Structure formats: structure tokens, C-alpha cells
Amino acid sequence: MNTSSVPDLATIGLLGFGTMGAGIAQVMAASGRRVVVLETDRARLDEGFALVGASLDAGVTRGRLSENARTSALARITGTTEIRDLAGVEAVLESVTENGELKKALLTRVAALVGEKIPILTNTSALSVTDLAAGLPNPARVAGLHFFNPAPAMRTVEIVRALHTGEDLVDRLFALVETLDGKDAVLVKDRPGFLVNALLMPYLNDVVQEYDDGLASAEDLDAALRLGLGYKSGPLEMLDMIGLDVHLHATEAAYRATLDPRYAPPPLLRRMVAAGMLGAKNGQGFRTGEEGGR
Amino acid sequence: MSHSRKTVAVVGAGTMGSGIATVMARAGHTTILFDIDEAGLRRGVDTVHGFFDNSVRKGKLSAGQASAAKAALKGTTSLADLASSEVVVEAVFENLDLKKEIFGQLDEIVSESALFHTNTSTLSVTGIASGSRIPGRVVGTHYCNPAPLMKLVEVADGRHTADWAHRATLEFLGSLGKTGVVTKDRPGFIVNRFLIPWENSCIRALEAGLGTKEAIDSAVPGALGHPMGPFRLLDIVGMDIHQQVATRLYEQLRDPRFFPPPMVERMVAAGDLGRKTGRGFYEYGDTRLFGS
Ligand SMILES: NC(=O)c1ccc[n+]([C@@H]2O[C@H](COP(=O)([O-])OP(=O)(O)OC[C@H]3O[C@@H](n4cnc5c(N)ncnc54)[C@H](O)[C@@H]3O)[C@@H](O)[C@H]2O)c1
Numbered sequence: 302m303n304t305s306s307v308p309d310l311a312t313i314g315l316l317g318f319g320t321m322g323a324g325i326a327q328v329m330a331a332s333g334r335r336v337v338v339l340e341t342d343r344a345r346l347d348e349g350f351a352l353v354g355a356s357l358d359a360g361v362t363r364g365r366l367s368e369n370a371r372t373s374a375l376a377r378i379t380g381t382t383e384i385r386d387l388a389g390v391e392a393v394l395e396s397v398t399e400n401g402e403l404k405k406a407l408l409t410r411v412a413a414l415v416g417e418k419i420p421i422l423t424n425t426s427a428l429s430v431t432d433l434a435a436g437l438p439n440p441a442r443v444a445g446l447h448f449f450n451p452a453p454a455m456r457t458v459e460i461v462r463a464l465h466t467g468e469d470l471v472d473r474l475f476a477l478v479e480t481l482d483g484k485d486a487v488l489v490k491d492r493p494g495f496l497v498n499a500l501l502m503p504y505l506n507d508v509v510q511e512y513d514d515g516l517a518s519a520e521d522l523d524a525a526l527r528l529g530l531g532y533k534s535g536p537l538e539m540l541d542m543i544g545l546d547v548h549l550h551a552t553e554a555a556y557r558a559t560l561d562p563r564y565a566p567p568p569l570l571r572r573m574v575a576a577g578m579l580g581a582k583n584g585q586g587f588r589t590g591e592e593g594g595r
Numbered sequence: 596m597s598h599s600r601k602t603v604a605v606v607g608a609g610t611m612g613s614g615i616a617t618v619m620a621r622a623g624h625t626t627i628l629f630d631i632d633e634a635g636l637r638r639g640v641d642t643v644h645g646f647f648d649n650s651v652r653k654g655k656l657s658a659g660q661a662s663a664a665k666a667a668l669k670g671t672t673s674l675a676d677l678a679s680s681e682v683v684v685e686a687v688f689e690n691l692d693l694k695k696e697i698f699g700q701l702d703e704i705v706s707e708s709a710l711f712h713t714n715t716s717t718l719s720v721t722g723i724a725s726g727s728r729i730p731g732r733v734v735g736t737h738y739c740n741p742a743p744l745m746k747l748v749e750v751a752d753g754r755h756t757a758d759w760a761h762r763a764t765l766e767f768l769g770s771l772g773k774t775g776v777v778t779k780d781r782p783g784f785i786v787n788r789f790l791i792p793w794e795n796s797c798i799r800a801l802e803a804g805l806g807t808k809e810a811i812d813s814a815v816p817g818a819l820g821h822p823m824g825p826f827r828l829l830d831i832v833g834m835d836i837h838q839q840v841a842t843r844l845y846e847q848l849r850d851p852r853f854f855p856p857p858m859v860e861r862m863v864a865a866g867d868l869g870r871k872t873g874r875g876f877y878e879y880g881d882t883r884l885f886g887s
């Protein structure tokens with residue numbers, strides 16, 4: 302990567318510094334871009350910086366990153382709680398909490414500040430990009446740019462073409478992803494779950510149902526699919542990682558949008574979320590509560 | 596790992612039988628490989644020997660270990676030679692009557708305490724066990740292809756499988772260095788139960804134009820940590836095998852997710868079975884599947 306030349310979309314206005322926002326900030330900063338991150342308050346900003354710092358540190362420890370690269374990447378990220386500090390960014394990338402009303406309200410305000418030309422990108426997993434774009438002036442400059450968790454590690458980035466997304470923007474996004482270290486872009490339709498999650502969600506639901514039906518223990522289900530198919534993680538440990546509530550929300554949205562029974566949340570998933578079992582984040586899930594569990 | 600050396604018979608010297616015999620001989624068990632077909636048996640024994648030769652070339656076995664493993668293996672076309680077997684692993688064609696008949700014949704030949712393992716992928720363990728006078732000794736042990744390289748064995752008891760047989764099976768698999776995962780006698784066990792609908796849904800996504808095969812094969816592993824994309828995997832498995840397994844599971848489950856999408860039938864009709872025919876979703880110059 303050439304950090305001496307100025308990349309296209311050189312300053313990214315990033316909205317949200319949570320799990321995904323932190324990963325995306327790191328990826329963008331590592332590509333030589335400046336990142337201005339908007340959060341709701343100082344504490345959330347601090348948490349985001351801590352996440353980026355820890356992830357970069359891990360890169361240094363593993364010898365994948367120089368101390369220098371770490372420092373300069375961090376230096377390219379600035380945080381703010383004021384929308385007006387986003388003036389002058391060359392693209393907006395939204396990765397706030399998965400809530401349609403929240404995203405629409407925030408994007409309306411940000412769009413009014415940055416003007417009609419600046420590309421607006423969303424990292425939403427479960428909402429319709431077309432729907433988010435429809436409320437904004439010039440929807441042709443709106444597209445999905447969907448990363449996978451953890452963003453610095455996962456190679457795939459989905460470019461979501463909404464009904465009004467301009468071809469020139471799609472081309473620019475392919476070029477953008479080319480400049481991100483180790484990333485490969487795939488162009489996908491604006492359908493529930495886009496491409497990867499549309500395939501993944503029915504599989505995860507199916508595993509949860511069979512688990513509830515006693516096909517095998519959680520540990521054995523994961524072991525069979527890891528060893529039999531060479532997957533990095535089994536489906537139930539993956540669900541713990543994703544967050545049971547996050548998956549429930551996404552698969553419910555896909556079910557509402559399609560009425561396809563493969564997306565219907567299995568009853569056990571709903572019960573676990575109702576019982577406050579959210580997966581790795583609170584130490585209660587399919588695998589995380591286990592004796593000697595991972 | 597310390598374990599007693601056993602006499603193990605493998606019935607059927609095809610793809611799976613030869614792979615399973617390799618596992619047995621490598622673990623130090625006296626291994627009798629049986630096939631009704633003389634030529635099939637010879638191919639099977641050659642496959643096992645070839646595997647050990649390759650392991651020596653790759654530095655995974657010493658020359659001494661390889662010749663000991665080869666010496667542990669005997670091939671036969673006479674069922675009577677299986678008399679001293681303590682464990683019999685059945686890996687003949689996927690045909691219920693044939694598998695039942697073999698266990699019935701073996702009842703007359705081996706001791707009452709011998710374990711019977713079936714490697715069936717899609718038939719019921721209970722059904723196969725009904726071919727033996729002692730269904731309590733029959734356990735499903737589903738190996739993955741290629742058996743010498745894949746650690747997973749799915750273990751499924753039939754309705755009448757005895758506790759001792761279940762426990763002895765897990766212990767035996769441990770002695771082979773395999774990971775036995777306990778599941779139920781349900782169609783597809785775990786891996787095929789989830790793999791078949793997964794592959795079908797990827798094929799349907801391709802049919803629906805949600806992405807090119809290259810795009811899907813790149814996006815899926817890059818997002819989910821799979822070792823390869825769905826179409827690369829199907830080319831290795833073979834479209835004919837996918838069609839057979841999917842159809843058999845569909846016939847039992849009547850769940851449309853298992854039914855092979857039209858593209859599968861088209862590819863099989865065209866002879867585009869995957870790597871073994873040089874063309875499937877992709878083109879291959881080299882039709883060899885696994886180095887060793
Ligand atoms: N977690 C995943 O696996 C994953 C993967 C791909 C995409 N996504 C998508 O990424 C987005 C973010 O998900 P996450 O997992 O990072 O969530 P998160 O809860 O970790 O982070 C969301 C952040 O947005 C902030 N936020 C909320 N309202 C805001 C506002 N008005 N202005 C600025 N910041 C605001 C929150 O304070 C929080 O820090 C969602 O749309 C989600 O669907 C998530």
C-alpha cells in the first residue's frame with residue numbers, strides 16, 4: 302500500500318465506534334485514510350479507541366504490523382461527538398446501532414451537513430439499503446458497504462447496490478476495497494441478508510432447531526462441523542460470537558421481509574434471548590456457559 | 596497412546612473401505628480387507644499401499660513404519676477369513692439389503708462379542724442392524740472422505756444398540772486417533788444433515804443470479820472462515836454423489852431444502868461431475884483428487 306499518494310475517499314466520516322466501527326476505523330486508517338468518528342459521548346469514543354488500540358497491539362505482537370504503522374494508523378483516527386466536525390469528509394460510512402429510525406434520523410442530519418455529492422455508505426446487516434437511501438437527497442450516492450466481524454480479519458466486503466445506487470459509486474467502492482489490505486469485494490443485491498447472511502441465517506437457525514431436538518450436544522455439533530468441513534468455528538460457537546440477540550434481530554427482519562420459514566427464529570433462540578442469554582458478550586450462550594468452554 | 600492390537604475387518608475395498616483399512620493398519624491393528632470383487636480388492640490394497648508409500652515420501656512415516664503397516668494388512672475375497680475379527684467395519688455399496696445380508700452372514704462367522712460398525716451415510720443404522728441376530732452389537736460409525744486424513748467419525752446408535760457396544764466403539768475410535776462425535780440415527784447424522792441444505796441453498800443462490808460462482812466461492816470463505824467455497828467443495832465431492840445423498844435424504848425427510856436443485860440434474864446429465872471428470876463448476880486439467 303502506498304501511503305504517500307492520497308487515496309480516493311481520503312477522509313471517512315465514520316458514524317459509530319462500536320464493535321464494527323472500531324474494526325472499520327482500523328482498516329480505513331491502515332489504508333492511509335483519515336477517519337473522523339462520531340459517537341454519542343466521550344466514553345463511547347474512549348471505548349472505541351481502546352478496541353482499535355488492542356487490535357493494533359495484537360497485530361504488533363504477532364509481528365504482522367510495525368510499531369510505526371500502529372502509531373500512524375492510530376494518529377489518523379480522530380473522535381468527535383459533534384456532527385459539525387464531519388464537514389469536509391469525502392465519504393460517510395454509517396455503523397451505528399442496528400435501528401432503522403435511528404439510522405435514518407442521523408443520516409438525514411449528516412446529509413444536510415455534507416451536501417448532496419458526498420457518498421453515504423451503510424454497514425447495516427439487516428436493514429434495506431434502498432429504504433435508508435430513499436429518505437436522503439440524491440439516493441444515487443448511497444450504497445451498502447458491509448464488513449464482517451472482526452472487520453480487520455475477515456476478507457470479504459459486500460458492496461450492496463440499492464435500487465438507486467449509481468454505477469460510478471459501485472466502481473469507486475470496488476476501487477476503495479482494493480486499497481484495503483487483504484480485502485475482496487463482492488457486489489450483492491439489496492435483499493434481506495444480502496448474499497452471505499442470506500445463506501448463513503437459515504443454516505444457523507437449522508442447527509439451533511436440531512440442537513433443541515437433541516441431535517447432539519452443542520460441543521459435538523460444533524466439533525462435527527468444524528472437523529468434518531474444516532470450518533474455523535462451529536455454528537453454535539459462531540452464534541455465541543455474533544450475539545444471540547443480534548442474530549435473532551437479523552433473522553426476524555429477514556423473516557418479516559420474505560415470510561420464508563427458513564428465516565423464522567427457532568423457539569429456543571427466542572427463549573434464550575428472553576432469558577438474557579446473549580452469547581459471548583455476557584458469558585451465557587450455547588458454548589460459553591460450558592464447563593471448560595471456549 | 597497405548598491400546599491393544601485388535602483384529603479388524605473392513606468389508607468393501609472401495610473409496611471408503613480402503614481409506615478405513617489404511618486407518619486401521621496405520622494404528623497397528625491386524626487388518627483384513629474383504630471385497631467380493633477380485634479386481635476391486637486389488638485396487639483397494641494398492642490404494643492402501645500407495646498411501647503408505649506417499650506418507651514415507653512426505654516424511655510422515657518412516658520406511659519401517661510403512662512396511663509394518665503394510666504387513667498388518669491382508670486382503671481376501673473369502674468371507675471365512677474374517678473369523679477372528681473383533682471389529683468389522685462395513686463399507687459396501689449404499690444398499691440396505693446388501694448391508695443387512697452381510698451382517699447376517701458375519702453372524703455365522705465371527706464371535707458373538709465382535710463389534711459391527713456400519714459406515715452408511717444415508718441409511719438407517721437401526722435398519723442395517725436388523726440384519727444381525729445381535730442388533731445390540733451394531734453401531735453406526737460414519738467416517739469422512741478421505742478417511743486417513745479426516746479426524747471426524749460420527750457415531751450413531753441404532754434403536755437396539757447395546758451400551759457396551761457404544762462405549763467400546765468410542766474407545767476403539769480413540770485408539771485410531773479419531774474424534775468420535777455422538778449423534779442420533781437420523782438421516783444425514785450431523786455433517787450431511789447440514790451440508791446438503793447448505794450446498795443446495797448456495798446452488799439456488801447461483802441459479803437466482805445472486806452472484807457468480809467465483810463471487811460466491813470468494814465471499815463465503817472470506818466471511819465465514821470456511822476452507823473453500825461451496826462450488827469448489829461440490830467439485831471435489833462430485834455432483835453425482837451430492838445428487839444421490841441429497842435425494843436419499845429428501846426421500847426420508849420430505850423437506851424441500853434437501854432436494855437437489857435443477858442445476859444438479861443438468862450437470863450430472865452433462866457429465867460435469869466435478870474434478871473426477873475434469874469439469875464441474877470449474878475446469879480441471881488434472882483429475883486426481885488427493886495426493887495421499
Ligand atoms: N456485529 C456484527 O457482527 C456486525 C457485522 C456486520 C455489520 N454489522 C452492523 O454494523 C452496525 C454496528 O454494529 P455493531 O455490532 O458495531 O454495534 P455496537 O452496538 O457495537 O456499536 C454501535 C455504536 O453506535 C453508537 N451510536 C448509536 N447511536 C449513535 C449516534 N446517533 N451517533 C453516533 N454513534 C451512535 C453506539 O454508541 C455504539 O457505540 C449495525 O448496523 C450492524 O448491523 C454488525
Ligand SMILES: NC(=O)c1ccc[n+]([C@@H]2O[C@H](COP(=O)([O-])OP(=O)(O)OC[C@H]3O[C@@H](n4cnc5c(N)ncnc54)[C@H](O)[C@@H]3O)[C@@H](O)[C@H]2O)c1
Pocket residue numbers: 606607608609610611612629630631632635636685686687688689690693697714715716717737738739740
Ligand atoms: N464416498 C464417500 O465420500 C463416503 C463417505 C462416507 C460414507 N460413505 C459410505 O461408505 C460406503 C461405501 O462407499 P464408497 O464410496 O467407498 O463406495 P465404493 O463404490 O467406492 O466401494 C464399495 C465397495 O464395496 C464392494 N462390495 C459390494 N458388495 C460387496 C459385498 N457383498 N461384499 C464385499 N464387498 C462388496 C464393491 O466391490 C466396492 O469395492 C457407503 O455406504 C457410502 O454411503 C461414503
